[in-house]
Amino acid sequence: RYEPLLSETGTKTVDVSEESPLPDGLTREELELPTSSEPELSRHYTRLSQMNWSVETGPYPLGSCTMKYNPSFTEDVAADPNAAVHPERSEETIQGTLELLAGLQDYLARIGGMDAVTLQPPAGAAGEFTGIHVAKAYHESRNDDRSEVIVPASAHGTNFASAAMAGYDVVELPSGEDGRVDLDALEAAVSEETAALMLTNPNTVGLFERDIVEISEMVHDAGGLLYYDGANLNALLGRARPGDMGFDVMHYNVHKTFATPHGGGGPGAGPVGVREELAEFLPRPRVREQDGQYELYDPERSIGKVHGYQGNWLVLVKAYAYIARLGDSGLEDASAKAVLNANYLAEQMEYDIPYGPFHHEFAATAGDRDAADVAKRMLDYGVHPPTTKWPEFVPEAMLTEPTEAEDKTSLDDLAAAFNGAISDSEEELANAPSKTTAQRIDQATAARNPRLSWHALDEQ
Amino acid sequence: RYEPLLSETGTKTVDVSEESPLPDGLTREELELPTSSEPELSRHYTRLSQMNWSVETGPYPLGSCTMKYNPSFTEDVAADPNAAVHPERSEETIQGTLELLAGLQDYLARIGGMDAVTLQPPAGAAGEFTGIHVAKAYHESRNDDRSEVIVPASAHGTNFASAAMAGYDVVELPSGEDGRVDLDALEAAVSEETAALMLTNPNTVGLFERDIVEISEMVHDAGGLLYYDGANLNALLGRARPGDMGFDVMHYNVHKTFATPHGGGGPGAGPVGVREELAEFLPRPRVREQDGQYELYDPERSIGKVHGYQGNWLVLVKAYAYIARLGDSGLEDASAKAVLNANYLAEQMEYDIPYGPFHHEFAATAGDRDAADVAKRMLDYGVHPPTTKWPEFVPEAMLTEPTEAEDKTSLDDLAAAFNGAISDSEEELANAPSKTTAQRIDQATAARNPRLSWHALDEQ
Amino acid sequence: MTDAGRHEHVDGTPYAPHTPAETAAMLDAVGVDSEADLFDVPEAVQFDGDLGIEKRSERELRSELSETFARNDDLTEFLGRDHHTHYVPSVVDDLSQRAEFLTSYTQYQPEIAQGFLQALFEYQSLIAELTGLPVANCSMYDAASGLGEAARLAGRVRSVSGTRVLVPELLHENKRAVLDNYVDGTDLAVATYPMDDGNVDVDALSALADNETALVYVENPTVRGTIEEHLGDVGEITDEAGALFCLGTDTAALGLLEEPESVGADVVVGEADALGVPTAYGMGLGLLATREEFLRQVPGRLVGASEDASDRRTYTLTLQTREQHIRKERATSNICTNQAWVALRTAMHLAWLGPDGLVDLGNQCVQEAASLATELNGIRGVKAPVHDRHHFREFAVRTDQPAPAIAEDIEAGGCAVHVLDDHLLQVCVTDVNASRTDELVDAFEEAV
């Protein structure tokens, strides 16, 4: 079904300089935009929504993305009109808002084993950017000039990019044979130039870094800091805490771990937790309680700001509501079920899984088949495929993370799709998908000849 | 795609007498119900919704049903937590609620040209039931014993049923040759037994009863009352009012005329308006303003109650919001566009339309094709078909009401579906629909062997 | 200030999509100069005045109505009596308000309405589970109209010879008033039977129920909140009298209390929306379930399972020959538009609770009522509960001081309760207000 573009159902050009009370030179000449009534828009977006996969459509086992169920009630909580305040209101007049922020900071600190938390970073990558800047400020405060950040080869691309944005050289650490950090390689990489090692634990194939205490010692002995990428925190809730493992700085991905909806790309939130010594470098302003009143204050040696205001407020509210709904036992159970689901699903799949024991996610290999083609074929089985061809050290990787939100039947169906797709013929794979809204999309041409707006379509 | 029943994803039996603090004899032995988690329910109902046509999916031209766009904002208004009060709260504590009810009564009285309005009837048919009871009480108050209600053959089935429920004999009035009331036939039908004539205007094929003044005189001269069925009021907003035509009692269908969502069958609301002399018979309690305070009171000769409380509150709020959003000019324009749309669509259709000039709806005839089959075939063109085989005096009727919510393009598409379907082969019609979630459904077997719950499926 | 959206319709409806150019083209195609030319209304009955309804923008209206509703006082409600509130989870709002459900019509084309039809089939099935009766319709308007329809159903059942409808002396006055209108126009007549300490007076009922009796209506819980202890007896009495046994109850109570079928109920009515709809000023959902043998006499819509042309399981409205659009004046009822969307919500809420949740909710209703009654009974000049029975959610309270004055003082203290009589109040406690009973107890203590 073809859904016309907004522009294809009619546009109108308004003579702006004519319509405006402003002098001509201060306005645009004219404005052309689509002109759609509310009934037309309702149908347009309703139909578009029906052409889109989501957590409420079916399983979404993208490894490293933790697409779990997003509880409806958190939307209602976030929509409270009393919570809709302008960011420059005086502190005394928004005690409720500040109380929630303080409460969420406290929850996250407990969950991560951290001493202080900022909620300002608006996404995970912004959290990395913030955390690395905090580390940088820390070293600078000690007149300790360091130029490198070590990142495992299997890490998220954002780790590399965030470190580079902060001006660091990135030292890539190859994966060990067992899929974990190779202590010898780390030994070789660590030096006086090491500002930080960025690590995900469990790592991107779901393995816990068993040598984390040694790793921590090696980095700390060299004067570096240990950074925890929170992408995989859903594996460990209530069972292990980055702070207890020796991490100095961490970010949380609330749209992964704490079930805030990902909204087709965002908004997320990437709060950053730190050990006590680093708290004074956190972004300003910070929130605290003093004698029952909540207030904002600027830490002495703050790195400044990473967002115009206090980050993605609506997302933070939903994260608070989720954490409070689950409590200790619910959080622990969420991880338990996430790990059980990954292990159960793997058990039902006729795929080689080179590394283990894994926790909430695992990298199966498509072997001699093309993982991306297998994924396209899975679409015809009515499910969303896993992350493919990543991490790179697993050949034809299919990085799978079912999350705790699927039950046995759903996982059995998912396994059937995995097993069916890999057994199908090359032709079936090449022609997949065929039962979807769109058939296989030509991404190469899209990139070679970028058409990024409806004007570009006219110009073809 | 088969969506499993709730029961098919697992049930659980609880030993209730065991679980309850009550003595055994006061509880049930056990309770078996489906056991679904919130994530499972979200997917279940999201998927079911995607298997359902709606106004936001596409045109819904069911004649006599007025399926127009339902503005989103009315939902938000109705969801106001301050409006969620218990129906037995004291009047002084729910002034806002009563103010809205009084305001809606006033709006409806203005629109219908009536003197007093009750909002209590929870649906159009309940409005008929109420209105006929009011008429009955009126006659009884004058010791005027009347036994008949006259209803045109083309009227809605509810007219017959409502009159019969109130204990009246129904006198069916055949349609005149021009599709309107036949004055001679009416003359013959009217008598001292006539309690009321129930009329829709424009009638069910969209024709205005041009002789309405004469009709009114004939009925009134015989001592009967004139009842207006509001189903087709969307044709006349701001241009003609039942009260001005001589009607004594009327009901409004707010889910038709005032855009409250029909919810797959209801809830609706069927407010009833009456002339001054009939006001004292309206259901109790009524709402009025006295010195700036709103209060409830029981009319002296009230017929009593037609609903446990004050009707379908949420629906009434939405109707108020819709009317206030449109105002005089918007209401008038809504009818203008509804009538224009019907006439434009008819112009594009290659169908014989035996009666005219019509207003907001028209009865096309499928001629020598089966109207129901043509409708099924229209489903394959991706639109919802019109009401079929009704009214009965039009052979193979396709009663079509596009409403004001469609634009030219949408009507052109709809006409193409009409024209395509009627030109398709008998085989194509017999096999239709084929592109829908379900193919042609066997209704005869469903009725012959009723299976009305999942238990009935087990017993097969 | 004007509304900023879609200026082409500033003088018309914002909900018609026509651009001026489209309107012009359409008028042209139809062959008229203006829409007015399409109206065939005799001049004598044309309306050329103003309705006098001021148009407001969406923003203005939201603000205005928000202010209107803010004029309702913010009271903690301890109110029940045929309208009960339990916490409705957000997910019910979220899912039921999906446009495909909310803005759909009756399922006249089942091939593109399988979603709603299946949901209604599931509703019927859930009600069948709760009542033990195999035939549940898709909804009546509310408990009162359901009772009215049950009485009329009794009048249509051939095996029933009588015309008397027996209802309890303790019955919500509104329900009685609606019933009176439903039987007006039939040969049925309503009479009452006495109660004994808030339950059926079995001996009196036994004496009254004879072969002139068409239907005996009993509630569990009763309008006083008592749990009825004599349902089995009523079943026997009605069987003997050849009358129908109609049980009034609600969905929250059905999970815990005796199963209607097992005590011999022939028809079950009541408020199904005790689950599914939060307090909405009395908007309801009429439950109606009955035995297989009365299937053809059932009012309202029924969804049945069927197969489609490719033999797959499907659902469709069925047995429509009972209904007014086919049968006209010989229909089982005039009901057409019903409460389908509320039924959808109730089914969602029931499914969300599951059997454990529903039983637990029922237990809360028993325990919270008992514990609140004990607390109130400790106040000097207050006796609670009045009836020496088990209670579900609510109970009557006797006060030494005049009840209306006490209720007013309690209102001033921020709580709302029912006044039944000069020295009789009634209070209702559910999961929604149980955490705030302290406020009520305080207000009571202040008031007496």
Place this chain on the structure above:
Amino acid sequence: MTDAGRHEHVDGTPYAPHTPAETAAMLDAVGVDSEADLFDVPEAVQFDGDLGIEKRSERELRSELSETFARNDDLTEFLGRDHHTHYVPSVVDDLSQRAEFLTSYTQYQPEIAQGFLQALFEYQSLIAELTGLPVANCSMYDAASGLGEAARLAGRVRSVSGTRVLVPELLHENKRAVLDNYVDGTDLAVATYPMDDGNVDVDALSALADNETALVYVENPTVRGTIEEHLGDVGEITDEAGALFCLGTDTAALGLLEEPESVGADVVVGEADALGVPTAYGMGLGLLATREEFLRQVPGRLVGASEDASDRRTYTLTLQTREQHIRKERATSNICTNQAWVALRTAMHLAWLGPDGLVDLGNQCVQEAASLATELNGIRGVKAPVHDRHHFREFAVRTDQPAPAIAEDIEAGGCAVHVLDDHLLQVCVTDVNASRTDELVDAFEEAV
């Protein structure tokens, strides 16, 4: 009181669907006794304490958080300064909150994500219409991070030789602070240029902008609400200096004010969520649009049109080799999760307004500001506006009495305004609060 839903998980998460039997079967299939056996965590780093987070039911939490937020004072806000509020129609909430949009992920499988991709393509197209620039990305976090990314983009553009980023002396302090962090780690350095009565001081800028300049940032409207009158001059100055011209603006202003492309802007940044998101404590949507020639240097996601195997029009994420998940440390930015859902809302709001609505909204912003300034200026001891310019939405106000004390009194009178300085306030008026300016004027009169 416990929560009545789904009792099997009373000690676990309510959002995992496992029944105890399913869990047991799955553990069995995996071959372990309990979930704990699946964790490969060395004892030394196991956590066996309590987190100390109390579990609440959904009902309890909604009630608790409703009370928390009620502790915010109910003030009429006349606040702006980089965060502006316009009325967002209900339909935007309704449609954007459909689960298929809200709970979807980044469109890595475009074949089943056409809906969101098309919506983002439309967002890009709408921004292209508003700015005149052909390349708009799918979003930055907010205006501040957008400016930071624009500066870094300037640093990557080969034709630009300088490293100085020139920003106005009147610039929101937060935006400057974020920019400072974005350029930290590059060889860029930020410097300011002076303003002349709330607009760019053209002579001064001309003197400062040399071939050491990478980027000149100008706002329209400025943070003081003035409409910039010298954009054409800035275009010429930056051209001559071989620097990029970065214009900061917002979606509501773009409908009315000069088209960025036509004044020579190379990059446009700003808050796109002035349309689409109501006040949400500063949550933003960073606009970023630029010229075709800088396409490969753009940060963030881009949606492009493509064809599928049956040659039908489709959409897909494109040019991903710029991004971190492919390019790692050589990516144009680290941005991954962005504000896509906000962009969806902004597109909906723009489409709802249409060209008439958007221009009308812009005109309101000009007229209401002018008329409120006139009213305030009539109060003794108050000068408004401070700058002799045209204003958009907001303006600075000079007070004879100390501004902080006046603002506090105004707050006590129920309104919120900005304090800029000892004798300088700022007020902002839009369609949302225009009907309540009387309250502000009264509060002002009381306060001074």
